[in-house]
Amino acid sequence: MANHTLFLSLLALSCSLAIAYEPSPLQDFCVADPSSSAFVNGRACMDPKLVQADHFSFSGLHLPRNTSNKLGSVVSPVTVAQLPGLNTLGIALARIDYAPWGVVPPHVHPRGTEILTVLEGSLEVGFVTSNPENRLITKFLQMGDAFVFPVGLVHYQRNVGHGNAVSISALSSQNPGVITVANAVFGSNAPIPADTLVKAFQVDKNLVDYLQLTF
Structure with a gap:
């Protein structure tokens, strides 16, 4: 009886974890319809017969951004807001440009884990674990290096080189926030x-x- 109860408890825990993130789609795609007034957890679907290739395409990530601001960094997101075809697929992308010594200040993505890859330059990156340890886990990255920021944890990036830097990030949500x-x-x-x-x-x-x- 005790083993049966333990099994049911583990099953319930597994189910709760499975639904803690964005669910798998129930159709080939659900392109976001910005004109819909339906209030759903995500975006309402466009009529599949109206979907075009452009709904799944985004251009311009190869272009450098203007980093002349107080932080010395610019984030160019590619979430469902920019790419409607991401709706229900649980992924997003971002290009980040850094001026010399530019920073992306401490922040949190409440709905997505992030994996960052350095395309150009050198970065210092880090995240802080939760209470009570509040331990800073940090590393210096070079071109081609990757680093993971777990969902919900405070993290940051800083260009530690004398030239510009560029990174690309993939996130496990269509709208990581x-x-x-x-x-x-x-x-x-x-x-x-x-x-x-x-x-x-x-x-x-x-x-x-x-x-x-x-x-």
Whole structure:
């Protein structure tokens, strides 16, 4: 009886894990229909008879981006918003351009694991494990190296070379989402009460006020 109960418990756990990520499609494809008003977990499907090859194609990832901003980096996503044919397929892509010493600041993808490959230059990358360890796992990457950021963990990238750098990332969701830590904490709408942030970060209120104005 105990073994039977254990088996059922493991089966229930396996089923819950199986549905924790995007489900497998039940048809050949489900091209996103941006004109639909249906509210579903993802995007509503376009009539298959109206689907064209362009719905599965995206161009321009070979073109360098302008990185003249405060961070010195630009992310060019290819999610279901840019490529409707990704709908229900559970994958996405992004090109990232870095100026010398440019950074992609600490952020989280709440719905997708990311695997990054360096195409040009040298990068420092890392992610932080969950509480209570909060351990930083970091590595320096060269052209051709790959690195995985597990879903939901805070991670970052930094160009550590004197020239431009480029990477490409694959993500395990058609819409992995992105939460930039600084923007979310100090730039939320409406603002998180300053007293809460003072206690959370153990800093002076003047610094919190400055950061909230900055973001």
